[in-house]
Amino acid sequence: MQHLYTNNRNNSKRILAHRKTWFRSNAMEMTAASKKQIEVSIMSSDANIQSRWMDDYYEQRSSLSIFDLIDSENIRARSIATAVDNKDIDTAKALSCNEAPINTINELLATANITVKINLGQDAQLFATKNGNDYYSVAELSDGERNALLIAADVLTAKSGSLIIIDEPERHLHRSIVSPLLSSLFQKRADCTFIISTHYVFLPLDNPSSSVLMVRGCTWSGNTITGWDADLITASENISQDLKKDILGAKRNILFIEGEYESLDRQIYQLIYPDVSVIPQGNCVNVERAVEGIKRTEELHWINAFGLIDVDDRTQEQIHKLIEKGIFALSCYSVESLYYHVEIINKIANRVANTTGEDPVALKDKALSSIIPNICKHKDRLSSRLSEKRVRSKIMGVLPKHKDILNQDIFSIEIDLKSELIKERKSYFR
Incomplete structure (x- = not known):
């Protein structure tokens, strides 16, 4: 200035x-x-x-x-x-x-x-x-x-x-x-x-x-500034207001995630990726739109945009299609699952042991022995939530198209919800 x-x-x-x-x-x-x-x-x-x-x-x-x-x-x-x-x-x-x-x-x-x-x-x-x-x-x-x-x-x-x-x-x-x-x-x-x-x-x-000049840093030679690191968004560029709001103030590497600003997802991802701007988008559909919006806007070529979403019982084919768009699905059901991952439990046990002097192996075994019985108390509720996504996916996959309606076909679908629930329960709670 x-x-x-x-x-x-x-x-x-x-x-x-x-x-x-x-x-x-x-x-x-x-x-x-x-x-x-x-x-x-x-x-x-x-x-x-x-x-x-x-x-x-x-x-x-x-x-x-x-x-x-x-x-x-x-x-x-x-x-x-x-x-x-x-x-x-x-x-x-x-x-x-x-x-x-x-x-x-x-x-x-x-x-x-x-x-x-x-x-x-x-x-x-x-x-x-x-x-x-x-x-x-x-x-x-x-x-x-x-x-x-x-x-x-x-x-x-x-x-x-x-x-x-x-x-x-x-x-x-x-x-x-x-x-x-x-x-x-x-x-x-x-x-x-x-x-x-x-x-x-x-x-x-x-x-x-x-027009907006996003100043990211400068180069010094002694006490004199010799150059600036900045990105320009001109008024003529066709960028939606929602997209511009996400970009302004963000780093060049942006990770769009599910959830809200106050949600657990953002806090976890910000710790895992400290050099990346983590921007919540609510749901997976909005994550896809945000990533695709940036990638197809030539004026924003200087932004590396990616998406990270919960796997939500997606098929491998769906996951591969998302990867092609720069959107990745977690290997676990949702980001909260990290809290129950054995590797994470092991790291926490080691951290506690360094502070208290207790045996890290004993701490890990104690945590695991407590987690499993506690989760089993909620197996029906958890299984039903897992089944819900699978059942909805099945229904959406067979919904009649406009040609079916024009042909005046008879549409019917029958799903045994009890068997779906039992299937999920057996998969995760043996």
């Missing part, structure tokens, strides 16, 4: 990530002459590489924002007053159609669900009111409210055609506020170009016409 500003500083406005969001006063604290001098000093300071983490003018920046906001309000009022004094009512009416900056800010705050209204009072002081209560100084706003006010003031008072660089707008702002506020500012200042650095993935999703 600092590099982008340095190369365009004569036509840029930069809002720092490490910005100060509080200010001492709700009025202009500087003269017009001192303001110009400070702006020149800030422009020079921001071109320095140290401005990435330091701010020599943190005291003055917020005061500049307040000055510009009040000044823009006064300039508008003077322009209208001058036209009226000259009896040029048509010009006065035309100038009044340009919305006052503070009115625009109040509109933006309301859009962002911030129930605060700003007002310019006597002696050119800014006041705030909430829910129609008494006015108070804008310096007394909350951190988030002040941050929203300062960002809006900086953007609305920028010169036409400016490059506006905003680093981490989400600071002190709730997620439900960031996107509505920024999206509204983009619309209000369509005459400017924006570059936003953010960790909030929903901001580009809420602005589908934007």
Whole structure:
């Protein structure tokens, strides 16, 4: 962000990530002459590489924002007053159609669900009111409210055609506020170009016409950055919103799994594959769609997408077809089965033994002797769940097609559920 500003500083406005969001006063604290001098000093300071983490003018920046906001309000009022004094009512009416900056800010705050209204009072002081209560100084706003006010003031008072660089707008702002506020500012200042650095993935999703540069790292030579590792998703690429949501913030290697974000599946897989982004998709159908969606999108050639699903009593033919698509079925019934795998039990026994000094073999034998009787108590329920998938698969495999219906054939199917249950019980509980 600092590099982008340095190369365009004569036509840029930069809002720092490490910005100060509080200010001492709700009025202009500087003269017009001192303001110009400070702006020149800030422009020079921001071109320095140290401005990435330091701010020599943190005291003055917020005061500049307040000055510009009040000044823009006064300039508008003077322009209208001058036209009226000259009896040029048509010009006065035309100038009044340009919305006052503070009115625009109040509109933006309301859009962002911030129930605060700003007002310019006597002696050119800014006041705030909430829910129609008494006015108070804008310096007394909350951190988030002040941050929203300062960002809006900086953007609305920028010169036409400016490059506006905003680093981490989400600071002190709730997620439900960031996107509505920024999206509204983009619309209000369509005459400017924006570059936003953010960790909030929903901001580009809420602005589908934007291009997204996913910065993954950089290369250093001493204290100088010589290169960047990044991937670009342009606005012209035909990528669905759901797919883009999965990709943004993810690593280049993505594993789509069943279950939800809070589910056991995701937690286990994240431990097993620490260098991969594990993204839950709910069910196996959604996993297939996500993997296929990425693989058939040429613009996403830099993503390695795979799927991992429960075997769910699939046939070998079905499993091989899934592998061809980059989707793999577990060798066990479901990922939770890992807890009962002998190898896992053995590793846990060794870990406990290292801590307690007990015999690992005895610990393993004790665990196995407890697991089997406990599982046997639930053999009918477990067998019925296994049978359910097999029975449903059988039914789906013989359902009549449209040709059968056209031929007006007689369709019937009969399944002995008792024998299916017994078959599963014998397979797993001998």
